[in-house]
Amino acid sequence: MIGKKIGGRTYYYLAESARVDGKPRVVTQRYLGTADEIARAVPGGEPASARYRAYGDVAAVWATLRRLDFVRRVDDVAGPQRAKTTLGQTLAIAVLHRATAPETPITQWWATGAAADLVHPRVSTVDTVWRALERLTPERIARIEETVAAAVLEVLDDHAALAVDVPQFAAFAAADCTLPSACQGVLAGVGLRVTRDGAIPLGSRLYRRDDGTAPTFAALTAELGPATLIFHTGQAAQLDLGSRSGFVGSLPLTDHPELLTQPASARKRVDPERFAGLTALDTHAVVDGVRRRVILTHSATLHAAQSRAFADELATATRELDGLAGALAAGTHRGDRAQVHAEIGRVTRGRRIERVLTAVLTGSRAGEIRLERRIDTAAVARLDDEFFGKQLLVTDQDWPVAEVVTAYRARTHLESTFRWLTGPAVTGPTPRWEWTRQRIAAHGLVSVLAATATHLMRREADRAGMNLSVRELLDQLAGIGELVLRYPSTGGRPRTARLPTERDPAQQALFNLFQDSR
Template sequence: MVGKRVNGRTYYYLVESARVSGRPRITAQRYLGSAEDIAAAMDARGPVPEHTTHLAFGDVAAVWATLERLQLVPAIDEAAGLRRTPVGRYFALAVLHRATAPGSGLAEWWAGSAAARFVRPRLSADAVRDEEFWRVTRRLTPSQLERIQDAVADRLGCADPIALAVDLPNFATYAESDTAAAVLSGITAVVTRDGAIPLVSNAYRRGEPDVVPFGVAVDRLARRHRGTVTLVFDTGQHAQLDLDAGLPFVGALPPADYPDLLAWPASARRPVDPERFPGLTALDTRAYVSGANRRVVLTHSARLHAAQARSFAQALSSATRQLDGLALALAANPNRRPREELLTEISRITRVRWVDRVLTARLTGTKPGELRLESRLDEAARARLDQEFFGKQLLVTDRDDWPVADVITAYRARYHLDSTFRVLNGSFVEGRWNEHRIAVHSLVTVLTTAVTHLMRREADRAGLDLSVRELLDQLSGIGETVLRYSSTGGRPRTRRILTRRDATQQRLFDLFGLAAYAP
């Protein structure tokens, strides 16, 4: 231990010495403080921090670890072909930011996260700004953006030759403000069967006359993907598609159009996979769809059933209260509203999904002062609704060789993708938008979705069944606390520690190797 005299006070250092080139040299030293500091430490009473700062760590470090493992920065730089422009660095920053703090600006997020401590190469705070990102990416051409996405897809390591093609017409809404004219954007994407990881995609403006139809867009994306593609569509989209066009498909049908299938008893269904799909049963049969005998799978989810029953009960209660209030008003007060106006009001109240099946309203009288309202709840119809509709989905496919679980997995990929896009984009995206910026923003969203879906798949394979939102929420709970101590004559001292982790957070900490990024 050696002491150094500073401004009349002595401060002590713990040093290690060794011979270097034959001469004794100090090879390491650790600041201990003044004699009072050392005495306080010996008495187990250390200095109290002057203040603390909390930084985002777990989610930021996990996403960055994934980006480093994928070597995303050099892959993007090589695909862009711009030697002196750090395109890869800024796309990596944009993905990291979008995954962990999509509702904030780049500078705000950077200041509140631990990223500056481990992101390499080091970046100054002035370099991490939205304006700088748009400056770096402003000259990228559509072909360069396409090559960037293809390069990242190659790094994802998704070996399954069979991929899924989905179309999401409500991908994002772009506007300068919530009162300005908006641009509605959709997206067609090819994703993996396992994890719904986007590989290639094409964003488009809804309502434009030159919008490429879903089937044509899928053909183009399939050529970029260089593999077999199965079309996945939602209820309503099947009417726009030719199921005999040659593309394999998995899609949803309106259950109400097939009452005979809905009438099958629960005993006809079998559990799908208790581990992958707890509470899900299915009936695997055939029916005539679009003029041909096709394979259909009727599923019933206990979780969906409970959610729909709860939502319906709330809607029915609201409609009943409104009708009762209207009936009391008609009976207590002289009514001057014409009959047609009241009928329109009643129709508005009952015209809610499924409510009009069980709740009927009868308006008697002809003159305004004589009009009275009676309503009736059909309990038998309510029971049929609960038995025949709640919790059920009807899927159709020409993949006759796929197990039921694979058919359901393929269809649900669309919802996993849509759910993540909503998390990353919100209800609408505010900013100054043109065609180029929308294309770049769309690519960042797709790349972020690919990275986070890859992380979710890794967690799932490790036994952690989490959605992307749940995964990032768990990781964001691992924070970094910076403790700043006041100066005792030298530099102010800083200590960094991580917050306490629960069992799930510790498993994720180990899974993504966060110890390498910890302070």
């Protein structure tokens, strides 16, 4: 809440902040009134202080954990415990924090946010969260994932699973990290077994990427159990699709040029409600010596984005070549032909630019060399028509095209979620925190369980007609706040009142969807 002094009186506004281009900015303001007006709106006299806090995201995630009976399930795995705060409660708090405020220290989040008022039984402190999580042995981690997965599957009708590799899972900061270049002490990837319906994690296999011990893609997916394998273009070469069964993946567009020249009329729309602007050609082609089902998709959104990116790339290249030509003509560039060729190669490096941009040199001696560049407009048109917006999927499944696309995009959604949950570098609770194997495993479990809860929420929002990423969903929910008014003591404990903020229709729909039914 912020106050603005106008004409000797202070007027209060509810301000919501967010990062814009990496910097904190006030993005919305709501007028609340003067202190007198606020006091009249709330019985009990004028408050001594007022504080705004986000509420909706914490309440929604906590309601989801309660729906999964998370605390009891984890405590059943842990067995008898002497600690006042059980492992189930501690892990639930860690997951709640990771899902809603991953960039905020957990003690600060607990002291200033809404979690302390929602968690029941009430927990007095979270100072010992990491010490408690060190009780997570590999066996307990596996059993916790199993019991939470069982709870998720009780909610779903479709129990089909996908195996997905997320190599950019997290970077764990080195102890006493002071320079950004020295912060990435351990690079980790994770193999995941997720639901086909919603890409909700059911199990994980964490591995290191920086010490040469990372498993092969095929070995990793074999460890995850029965599931349909999801792979991207870069992983296709590691797999023998001629002998493999149960997969959905993408192939290089250049592998099947005959499909790229098919007219747009050959493609059909794919579920306009779920995939606006997506069309597909469902056909067959020979892949690794076997005739397989292939689906050529075209996304209008992706096409527009790739066209803009290529236009920028081409403009930069032509600007640099024009600068080089000008320097050669003015005599300020005295390099020989080999040096000029090297500069041209640097500017036009990239398969797409080389297709459309050529540079012709005349003259042989330094000072006499001239450059003329040409853009092949017909090649630009072919590139735009044949490549932009397209993706080539291959599968041995007989699912509808929409389900194949959904399965393939599971990895993209998970990568986006983990970028939000783990950030550029995961730091420990103290400056000299050493990321041991056990601590990395515990953090991995917390992040995977946070993804489990938030992807379950995303699935439910999608089924309610709200197609949002996890980040977009949580940002919408975080915009549902409350004003905490604290009144001076009149002899007893100071009284606190809470006023909910106004909600727009989208926020109200989400609040209704996730509100706790206690």
